Amino acid sequence: MVRNAPDADFGFRQVPLGDKQALVDGVFDSVARRYDLMNDLMSGGLHRAWKDVLVTAVNPPRGPQPFALLDLAGGTGDVALRVADIGGPGTRITVADINPEMLAVGRKRAAKAERDIAFIEANAESLPLPDRAFDVVTIAFGIRNVPRIELALAEAHRVLKIGGRFLCLEFSSVDVPGLDALYNLYSFNVIPALGRAVTGDAEAYRYLVESIRKFPKPVVFAEMMRAAGFRRASFQRLTGGVVALHSGWRL
Numbered sequence: 001m002v003r004n005a006p007d008a009d010f011g012f013r014q015v016p017l018g019d020k021q022a023l024v025d026g027v028f029d030s031v032a033r034r035y036d037l038m039n040d041l042m043s044g045g046l047h048r049a050w051k052d053v054l055v056t057a058v059n060p061p062r063g064p065q066p067f068a069l070l071d072l073a074g075g076t077g078d079v080a081l082r083v084a085d086i087g088g089p090g091t092r093i094t095v096a097d098i099n100p101e102m103l104a105v106g107r108k109r110a111a112k113a114e115r116d117i118a119f120i121e122a123n124a125e126s127l128p129l130p131d132r133a134f135d136v137v138t139i140a141f142g143i144r145n146v147p148r149i150e151l152a153l154a155e156a157h158r159v160l161k162i163g164g165r166f167l168c169l170e171f172s173s174v175d176v177p178g179l180d181a182l183y184n185l186y187s188f189n190v191i192p193a194l195g196r197a198v199t200g201d202a203e204a205y206r207y208l209v210e211s212i213r214k215f216p217k218p219v220v221f222a223e224m225m226r227a228a229g230f231r232r233a234s235f236q237r238l239t240g241g242v243v244a245l246h247s248g249w250r251l
């Protein structure tokens with residue numbers, strides 16, 4: 001009997017689940033060098049404000065108390081560097097990402113900023129990290145790229161200490177009439193053109209825009225977090241729902 005392999009969304013395309021990660025890796029291989037610049041251009045700098053909201057929620061101690069942060073799909077280290085800027089001497093930061101090109105940019109940035117951040121190549125679906133090791137686990141604009149989101153959520157839960165917090169910043173669904181039409185126009189027309197001009201790869205940015213539309217609505221994602229064991233799962237919409245910050249606790 002021939003059984004159909006499960007499919008996954010790759011933007012608006014359906015691809016075999018086992019093929020998605022390689023396609024995602026291709027996107028980030030292609031844009032890694034220009035990734036940070038593109039974030040600024042695409043969002044008009046807004047991604048900085050969204051990451052500030054995330055980092056405020058991370059709230060690392062300013063003093064010498066030990067504090068361990070894991071930033072999943074941490075790419076070029078943008079979130080990690082922001083936490084390092086405000087955390088005290090007891091703050092230890094690990095960035096895990098599956099893409100060596102993104103990690104290479106991150107390592108270079110951390111060295112330039114003289115920040116001691118550990119960068120590890122790892123799949124969020126199966127982390128080479130011990131149980132109950134981190135006070136906070138973050139993931140920013142990463143979870144929608146992971147083929148098996150439920151595995152990544154289970155891993156985030158596993159590596160958190162009891163009392164630890166999971167924070168996920170992700171694009172969401174715009175819920176302000178008028179803004180949604182404008183946002184669609186901008187996303188499907190301006191962003192791929194900008195991607196072509198800056199990185200030479202319009203398709204990579206078309207994928208990014210499409211993957212945002214396919215990501216579950218915030219109430220659905222909150223349910224997925226609960227299913228993975230997180231308690232007090234909640235979310236906060238930012239910028240009319242362009243982005244949502246999800247929070248859950250390991251209790």
Ligand SMILES: C[S@@+](CC[C@H](N)C(=O)[O-])C[C@H]1O[C@@H](n2cnc3c(N)ncnc32)[C@H](O)[C@@H]1O
Binds near residue numbers: 028077102124141
């Ligand atoms: C849109 S970037 C976000 C980077 C960074 N968090 C930021 O906000 O600037 C998405 C990242 O997810 C990473 N990624 C995709 N699939 C992954 C997986 N299965 N495990 C870990 N990282 C993954 C990509 O390599 C890429 O660096």
